[in-house]
Amino acid sequence: MGAGKSRLPPQTLSELQANVDVDFTHEEIQQWYHEYLKTTGRYKTRLTREDFQRVYDSVFVGDSRDFVGHLFRTFDLNNDGYVDFKEFIVGLCVSGSERVDRKLGWAFRMYDTDGSGAITREEMTIMLKAINKMISQNNKRSASDKGNSHQNNSIHDSATVEEMVETFFRSADKNGDNQITEDEFIEGTKHMPVFLHLLEWDPDSA
Structure with missing residues (x-):
């Protein structure tokens, strides 16, 4: 059929x-x-x-x-x-939900790579590097097409990844246990929405 x-x-x-x-x-x-x-x-x-x-x-x-x-x-x-x-x-x-709570729940599961119910620095770093590997070449091609050397919406290097992770943990890890619960992640992304936006990155928007 x-x-x-x-x-x-x-x-x-x-x-x-x-x-x-x-x-x-x-x-x-x-x-x-x-x-x-x-x-x-x-x-x-x-x-x-x-x-x-x-x-x-x-x-x-x-x-x-x-x-x-x-x-x-x-x-x-x-x-x-x-x-x-x-x-x-x-x-x-x-x-793809328009409901923020539902989409953030999915984003949390993306970063919680071992499914433990909490995100460690290592897990967040792994995910950000995976995103960077995927989008960096698209950004370079887009910048070249536009005659622009800047790579918007990308993570430039490992140092930047580490800095992003540390900044997020300082802001979101309220109890200082070196891991991010789903509630902490949802609250943290209100102040640093880039962690959600990177998961939704559209190559056509570069």
Whole structure:
């Protein structure tokens, strides 16, 4: 059956519409299902990390492998190494949500790389370096196209990464235990929104 004629099973649609994190309409979910089938192909029902990687490779010039690995982790809710359609829709809705609390919850999970429920300096550094590897080449190309040597919205070097992490911890780590809880992260990003904006970086805006 061709992807264009496939319909989402009614039970799956009902489960998605009952999910509190899903705010897509019936029609939007069905449209995404068609796009999902185009990516998985005829003989697959789940997305792999490699499928995610191909999408990012088509958009970013830089090395996005580390970032994609962390993004895939936040979509793969049951940690089975695959993203099925329900996980895909939930991930899209949460990561692209207009609700700040929901999006910040997703951002926290991105930085909490080991899933412990708290972010360490090392984890935040790992994520910022992954972002920089992905976006730096896009920024260089954009700056070259514009005749501008400055790289806006990028992290220039390891020293800058370390400084950003230390600044965030000084501001957000209220109890001084050298780790950031979700509540501390949400409060901290109110004063340093760059930690959310970097996760949403759009290469077309560079």
